[in-house]
Amino acid sequence: MFSQLIINGISSGSLYALVALAMVIIYKASEVPNFAQGEMATLSVFVAWHFVNAQFLPFYQAVAAALLFAFAVGVLFEFTVLRRAEKPSILELIVMTLGLQMFIYGIIGWKWGAEQKTFSLPIAEDSVVQLGPVVIGWLNIITIATSLLCVLVLYLFFTRTKLGTAMRAVQMNSTAARINGIRVHRIMSLTWGLSAVIGTIAGILFAPVSPLDPQLMWDPLLKGFAAGVLGGMTSPFGAVLGGYILGIIENLFGAYISLEFKSVVAFALIVLVLWFKPSGLFSRHYERKV
Amino acid sequence: MNDFFTVTGLTRTFGGVVAIDALDFAQKKGSIFSIIGPNGAGKTTLFNCISGIYRPDSGEICFQGRRIDGLKPDAIARHGIARTFQNLELFFRMTTMENLMLGRHIHMRTNIWHGLTMFHKNSTAAREEAEHREKVEHIIDLLDLQSARDVPVGALPYGRQKLVELGRALALEPSLLLLDEPSAGMTSDERQDLFFWIKDIQQELGVSILMIEHNMQMVMDISDRVLAIDFGKKLVEGTPEEVAAHPEVIKAYLGED
Structure with a gap:
């Protein structure tokens, strides 16, 4: 029973980890929590659904197209909206992401309506693997494996590639990055694109266990945000760990204490973290960029 | 006369305040060129204009025959101009x-x-x-x-x-290196080492150096030419000896007698 709960916790934690990761990448570069991230992901999942159902593309091609689409949306938002603002304050940035959120929410409702659809992976949903006393659904295995793979690829990307290193440099000190010849604007656009892709991967993994409607990502986004805060918003490593921890705690709480209040746990955790360790569990102290 | 690095009629204002006022100077390839002046004279503003952090209001900056004023900092870096900052800009x-x-x-x-x-x-x-x-x-x-x-x-x-x-x-393997107060905050030993390294960088690596520095000893010993500015305007430009002998510079650095 216990190990079963842990596995399920890790599975939902994988989604929170991806959402948190997408959020932290943006937060470190632009110093703004991207409230539109959920809608950006939802839109891309709808695009994938549209390709599968209306265009009759095979699943994997539809997903690839949706990821490309997500990347384009991220890049386009940075390029057409954020970059046009002259020295925006944090509040102005937040308002811009909220504006984008409502804009995309409206577009989804207008294009696909509010009725619920289903978007599932091309596997038998109830197929399971028996590991001793633990039963793991294939969906859970795929979710966990995909998120681990994403984390690994991102780790290699940020530490080994020229582009990833440049992204970290921009996040740390954009003036220094600039005078070393790094094209900061281009890096910002690509960062938004990358974040949108990660968010969309989370969305595609979440869609099979939830009805596909315009509110698809509301819950995972809030949980992912909580995971990010738990891990300290400035640390990708912390965000991933925060995601897994939140998933596990939530599942244990739901089973042993109260199923009704299961989804409130995340927010109780945010409050506790902000109370006792405002910089998050895994973050080094927050340095203000000047 | 020389087309390595020239600044012509450079002006930059902030609101109504003129930080740099129609400044002209030219640096020869391979030389060490120092800029001195009291705090607020516009030295760092000049560096920020050269490295693209500020856009000049008017005037020209030419580097190796190309106009670089108004370019973005990353483009200027790709032209081969690197810099350091008075308040370090590092990836800490x-x-x-x-x-x-x-x-x-x-x-x-x-x-x-x-x-x-x-x-x-x-x-x-x-x-x-x-x-x-x-x-x-x-x-x-x-x-x-x-x-x-x-x-x-x-x-x-x-x-x-x-x-x-x-x-x-x-x-970055620059052709031109801008140093903004390289010796500020250093101990006298560190300053001594820095003095030799700057010489090495000029002579062995062949990098031209444009330097803002307050330590007059170092400026006088190391520079090929010195430019003194105040209120964003040129006070005097010449060899270290010429500049040190100028009455305005003596007034600014040694006080009036």
Whole structure:
């Protein structure tokens, strides 16, 4: 029973980890929590659904197209909206992401309506693997494996590639990055694109266990945000760990204490973290960029 | 007369305040050119205009025959102009090595795929990385930074942080190096070393140096030419001896008698 709960916790934690990761990448570069991230992901999942159902593309091609689409949306938002603002304050940035959120929410409702659809992976949903006393659904295995793979690829990307290193440099000190010849604007656009892709991967993994409607990502986004805060918003490593921890705690709480209040746990955790360790569990102290 | 680096009629205002006022000067290739002046004279504003952080209101900046005024900082870096800052601009959480490797950004070519799949020593990315590392190790040796190589820069003492910033600027392999008060905050020993290194950088690496410096001893000993400015205007320009003998400079630095 216990190990079963842990596995399920890790599975939902994988989604929170991806959402948190997408959020932290943006937060470190632009110093703004991207409230539109959920809608950006939802839109891309709808695009994938549209390709599968209306265009009759095979699943994997539809997903690839949706990821490309997500990347384009991220890049386009940075390029057409954020970059046009002259020295925006944090509040102005937040308002811009909220504006984008409502804009995309409206577009989804207008294009696909509010009725619920289903978007599932091309596997038998109830197929399971028996590991001793633990039963793991294939969906859970795929979710966990995909998120681990994403984390690994991102780790290699940020530490080994020229582009990833440049992204970290921009996040740390954009003036220094600039005078070393790094094209900061281009890096910002690509960062938004990358974040949108990660968010969309989370969305595609979440869609099979939830009805596909315009509110698809509301819950995972809030949980992912909580995971990010738990891990300290400035640390990708912390965000991933925060995601897994939140998933596990939530599942244990739901089973042993109260199923009704299961989804409130995340927010109780945010409050506790902000109370006792405002910089998050895994973050080094927050340095203000000047 | 010379087309290496020239500034002509450069003006930059902030609101109603004129920070740089129709400034002209020219630097010869391979020389050390120092700028002196009291605080608020517009020295750092001048550097910010040259390196593209500020846009000049009017005037021209030409480097190796090309106009560079109004370009973005990253474009200016790619023209071969590197700089350091009065208040260090470093990647404080990265090590000295990583900071210097970032200085090589404009020289790196490997694409994402090669970077992601760098699993053995003979891969394209690994070979290119080794090339850049060698250049960076050379700079680390030159500036005596071996003991700081793998330390996060934020944990180093101030004098060494200044050297890391100098090293990162060198890693860009600039033709022109802008140093904003390189000796400020250094101990007299560190200053002595810095003096020789700047000479080395000029003579062995053939880098031209444009320097803002308050330490008059160093300015007089090291510079080929000196420009004194005040209120954004040229006071006097000439050899160190000429500038030191100018009554306005004597007034500013030694006080009136």
